[in-house]
Amino acid sequence: QVTLKESGPVLVKPTETLTLTCTVSGFSLSNARMGVSWIRQPPGKALEWLAHIFSNDEKSYSTSLKSRLTISKDTSKSQVVLTMTNMDPVDTATYYCARSTNQGFDYWGQGTLVTVSS
Amino acid sequence: EIVMTQSPATLSVSPGERATLSCRASQSVSSNLAWYQQKPGQAPRLLIYGASTRATGIPARFSGSGSGTEFTLTISSLQSEDFAVYYCQQYNNWPTFGGGTKVEIK
Numbered sequence: 484q485v486t487l488k489e490s491g492p493v494l495v496k497p498t499e500t501l502t503l504t505c506t507v508s509g510f511s512l513s514n515a516r517m518g519v520s521w522i523r524q525p526p527g528k529a530l531e532w533l534a535h536i537f538s539n540d541e542k543s544y545s546t547s548l549k550s551r552l553t554i555s556k557d558t559s560k561s562q563v564v565l566t567m568t569n570m571d572p573v574d575t576a577t578y579y580c581a582r583s584t585n586q587g588f589d590y591w592g593q594g595t596l597v598t599v600s601s
Numbered sequence: 602e603i604v605m606t607q608s609p610a611t612l613s614v615s616p617g618e619r620a621t622l623s624c625r626a627s628q629s630v631s632s633n634l635a636w637y638q639q640k641p642g643q644a645p646r647l648l649i650y651g652a653s654t655r656a657t658g659i660p661a662r663f664s665g666s667g668s669g670t671e672f673t674l675t676i677s678s679l680q681s682e683d684f685a686v687y688y689c690q691q692y693n694n695w696p697t698f699g700g701g702t703k704v705e706i707k
Contacts, residue, residue, distance in 0.1 A: 529699070530688055530698040532696040535696075543695055545695070546695075586647075587635030587637075587650040587692055588637075588645070588696075589650075591646075592644065594644055
């Protein structure tokens with residue numbers, strides 16, 4: 484059974500750095516046909532892709548947020564970590580991690596709501 | 602960046618009726634197009650990939666068509682559980698999502 488679960492702070496202050504962890508089970512982060520993305524959704528708004536990490540550790544980032552994002556993985560712990568620097572209230576959103584194959588995002592975590600406020 | 606545009610923003614449909622949702626890409630994405638359903642408080646659920654292939658467990662009333670820049674999701678006979686927001690997403694390049702279409706009860 485494939486599952487993904489996000490964890491991290493529910494509240495961060497402006498200018499702080501956000502660190503989110505996605506813990507996966509039911510598949511390996513070393514599987515060549517799969518990767519993991521982070522996607523966010525501000526309240527009442529559409530989905531926005533943020534970053535992706537491939538099994539070979541290659542990374543890709545949203546062009547608009549690239550300077551603030553870092554994605555990494557620990558295959559032995561089955562975890563993918565996203566850091567986002569210089570948080571702002573506009574970054575308030577539900578953050579999802581999702582498994583990616585050549586068939587789109589087939590499994591998603593439940594999401595974690597992160598609020599940016601002083 | 603490939604921009605995905607969905608229309609209409611809101612679609613009012615009666616149960617049992619047909620719903621047709623559109624998605625347009627700013628440049629060709631071939632058939633690298635997926636559709637997702639999202640209900641309030643839930644994560645998106647993959648419905649269609651490859652523009653027209655239903656994901657595992659998706660009922661046959663959901664169908665996708667199109668290629669290049671124009672795509673359509675059709676729900677042949679709306680059930681109560683189908684009222685939700687639907688997103689298209691291209692994966693021909695780095696992923697981008699459309700703005701969503703809300704299917705509401707008429």
